[in-house]
Amino acid sequence: MRSSFVSFTLNGEEKELLIAPGQRLVDVLREQCGAMGTRNGCGQGGCGACTVHVDAVPMLSCLVLAELAEGCDILTIEGAARDRTLHALQEAFVAEAATQCGFCTAGMIMAAKALLDRDPAPQREAVVEALSGNVCRCTGYEPIIAAVLAAAAMLARLPAAAA
């Protein structure tokens, strides 16, 4: 098995990287792309801190082989804000005090963003479902759920183009 070149789009930017066989996407994003906002919490698919979007689907990047990202469109927390303007979810996480140590926050926001991208006005149950693979040890979850619902309300008030 030899290293091979893999091309994908990361937060809208073309990447072509030499990838060793068996390398995990989380490590490639962090070590080769410098996308340190994707956190490595367990390496077992158990905590959700490494959640990124692969072709708009939320995935645990510690369980994705980097070579399988060939041709994919990858979005990490660094790509959630636009033109240095925070996404509504990011604003809501600040306003609702939904972050303490912050280590789970990027994964939470990426999991929540996948939900809002497909269901802009979710019920509480749908938010809970969307976050159920992400562990937070600090907040007790309630502020996070509140932040996602607040972000949905914020987005509903915005013109569609800005969302």
Place this chain on the structure above:
Amino acid sequence: MSADITARIREDIFAAERAGVFRAVGRALPRIDARAHVSGSTRYYADRSFPGLLHVVMARSERHHALIGGIDLSAAEAVKGVVRILTHKDVPNNWYTILKLIGMGPDEEPVLAEDRVLYRGEPVAAVLAETADAAREAAGKVRIAYEDLPAVLDIEAAMLTDASAIKPHGSNLFIYDGRDHFHVHCGDTEAAFCEVEHILEHSYQSSPIEHAPVETTGAIAVPEPNGRYSIHSNTQAAFFTLDNAALILGVPFRHLRVIGGTVGGGFGGKVDVIVEPIAVLGAMRTGRPVKYAFSREEEMQVSSPRAAERIRIKDGVMADGRIIARDVRILVDAGAYSRHSPYGTIKAAAHMPGPYTVPNVTINAWCVYTNRTPSSAMRGFGVTIGDFAVEVQMDRIARLLGRDPFELRLQNAYRDGEMKPHRKKVEGAALVEVVQAAAERIGHSLPPEYRAMSSSRKG
């Protein structure tokens, strides 16, 4: 969220004492780190790149209690990518004694096991390799020859005089100033038990609990051009890390620099200094940056948990609800080494009999060694399980007497000027007020005499 919370402060209670005009304090200022957290730009210790970084994976004891006959590193050293394997012979001062600088001991925990292991998971040999995968593979190939010894896993069994002692001093009990337990008393508990209407005696038990921060414990040690070593760490206590690493490595304190301050959850699990001395030792021996981070499995099973405790409370209660005698026996499961558990045991004894004034109290607390992962600091340790025991006991007393549980607590609540069993006078008490406020919050009405009570005078 902030607006409605400020409204929840009960400004009417202790109004005179809390008066004051503030501008910055008391405001629901947004967290100054929140924007960095939500944008992913917060930098934790692991979010820096160091060319040539080596990874540590620890080979660990597979036995609860055993003599080590030998360690065979040949298969591990043959794994491609392995750079160096460290054993106890590489550690200059092979003792980990967290509070050594303020005179607390004894030296009893080796950094890396020498001739014996006292728990499953005890570190034996540290593999340094070019990749984490290679280090993991090699750690699995370290061959340790064991000669099993009897394992002591139950705290009560460990206390028996004929129990096999796992400690060199010949017992399984931590020694406090020549005594095998910590003792507090006031009044005459035995005499008081003869005068009471009811005696209730119950035992409470907890199991070890893990901190489970989303970021596991870890550090990166980096050799600097000036001969020093920088330690990027998620420690909860930067100088504990510096002091202990220097003592273990036998280097002047000035050789080390700890950089941290931003931690992905601690809860007490990152107070002990476990990963940094090995990471620096690896950097010293190889001249390269070295990362040692716990895997999730290590965080769950090898990092120090909240101690299991067994607490027996015997209460003497009068017909009118006054508790006049409380005898508490506390057993704290330290696991194989003491770390912060002797401290936690004194804290547990200092906390009894809970937030109540009981005239006759006896507290005996034992810090007991067993062949399990050493317990240590965790959010509220020494108090959390004691509160469980005391407050379930209070519920039992209320039910026995057919009393309202709020009223029973108010009746026995400690107030200003009263004396704790450890002979410190109570000041700034507010148990009465929180019980009243909580009852009010759920619409539970209290009789006028209970509503009129206050912590600053006997009502």
Place this chain on the structure above:
Amino acid sequence: MTRLRGRGISAVNYPTGMNLGGDPSQALIHATTTGNFVVTLSSVDLGQGLRTIMTQIAAEVLGVPPESVIIDTADTDTGPHCMGTFASRATHRIGNAIIMAATEARNALLDVAGEELEVAAADLETDGDGRIAVKGVPGKSISVLDAALAAHFKYGRTISGRGIYLKPRSYPDFETGAMDPDSCQAHACTIAEVEVDTETGEVRVLKLTSAYEIGRALNPMMVEQQIVGGSWMGMSHALYETTEPYYPDRAHGPVDFAEYLMPGPADIPQYDAVILERPSASGPFGAKGIGEMTANSPIPAIANAIFDACGVRIDELPITPEKLLRALDAAAVAPRR
């Protein structure tokens, strides 16, 4: 399927500071030519919000806006000693060290401002918004920035301060147990409402209502964060968590988040709380530590609520469905209501 509801209460206190004391922390503060103040520490923010609280304390004492305070931590080369972030000590110990350092720095600032305004420093006040004015004469004032510039370039003076807080170590009397273990005590009362499914043994916590007395809520939003997050951890300790499910048996230890059980976002109760303030004589602005204690009172409240619901006492944590079902079977308890 039978679901029984119950309510339980608990009342607790919690000590602030390292047990028996002997745990110092320091702070250094200096103004730069920008009129901003750098607070240098070696203290660790675990996520509880230490940087924010220390910013507020420094701003309060200096009399400047929080935006002009910069927290620089934690580097042992530059930061003065701190014992660490544990034992609910950080707000109390480091907060007091900052008050001491900021008082010294403020006095230096007002001395310079007084010379510039040609009045005694004692006659000056800060507005907390970046200006220093003569008391009662709001028109006669100087900005903090101009005072800082004057200190540097005209007078050659530092605007700085040093602070330390130490509760001297108490050595217990091993005969009687006499000792001085803490700096102050915070208080809480929690009411848990639960629903017990007697068929599955599962406990659902419906609501946790608490009253907390914490001396001074230096930042009420962050107090709320501790209460909500701590309530969740207490509930988790009460019903789910352990590394040794069959303690003292060492088998079956969980190794991942699938096996180490904690309540997820679908399992959380309603949280409600009120906050009381009885300022402590020793705390910064009276504050006591709240970081650890919020996980404590929910545990017995939930245990008592379970008994209230189904008449069974489980005195071993965690109160798992397995333990509850076994106890219900053993007691052959008929539902009481």
